[in-house]
Amino acid sequence: MPRLLLLNGPNLNLLGTREPEVYGSATLQDVEDLARTTAESLGLELRAVQSNSEGALVDAVQAAREDCDGVVVNAGAYTHTSIALRDAFASVALPFVEVHVSNVHAREEFRHHSYLAALASAVIVGAGVQGYVFAVQRLASVLAEADTR
Numbered sequence: 001m002p003r004l005l006l007l008n009g010p011n012l013n014l015l016g017t018r019e020p021e022v023y024g025s026a027t028l029q030d031v032e033d034l035a036r037t038t039a040e041s042l043g044l045e046l047r048a049v050q051s052n053s054e055g056a057l058v059d060a061v062q063a064a065r066e067d068c069d070g071v072v073v074n075a076g077a078y079t080h081t082s083i084a085l086r087d088a089f090a091s092v093a094l095p096f097v098e099v100h101v102s103n104v105h106a107r108e109e110f111r112h113h114s115y116l117a118a119l120a121s122a123v124i125v126g127a128g129v130q131g132y133v134f135a136v137q138r139l140a141s142v143l144a145e146a147d148t149r
């Protein structure tokens with residue numbers, strides 16, 4: 001069965017209590033359950049990892065090469081700063097979808113640039129935690145398409 005990695009970066013462990021006016025009331029556990037239920041309904045497995053540290057996120061992307069077929073990633077603030085994470089995605093060459101709960105383009109200028117976006121299959125911003133559902137659905141399509149080639 002194809003497997004997805006759901007990767008959440010810094011401060012996303014605080015979803016539900018962190019700036020609820022920006023990020024809503026769903027917790028990280030809710031997000032992981034939602035993404036897993038969506039994946040399973042599409043015949044995919046899902047493994048979830050969250051870390052506040054950049055190196056651990058790089059390690060998780062590298063490890064995904066061994067046992068995953070695609071990645072849903074919300075890299076949090078590292079989206080806007082991390083060349084290391086971008087290089088990790090470039091190195092493993094796995095399809096990935098970038099998610100942001102908030103509409104980063106309606107926020108501070110420094111959130112408008114993503115180091116990951118140019119490599120992503122798709123970028124979903126501002127759809128709240130439903131963005132994770134869309135991301136899993138999109139990856140399922142991308143993987144199914146690749147399978148029929």
Ligand SMILES: O=C1C[C@@](O)(C(=O)O)C[C@@H](O)[C@@H]1O
Pocket residue numbers: 010011012074075076077078079099100101102103104111
């Ligand atoms: O931590 C986050 C969360 C975020 O990735 C989002 O999901 O909207 C947006 C980032 O700018 C921010 O640093």
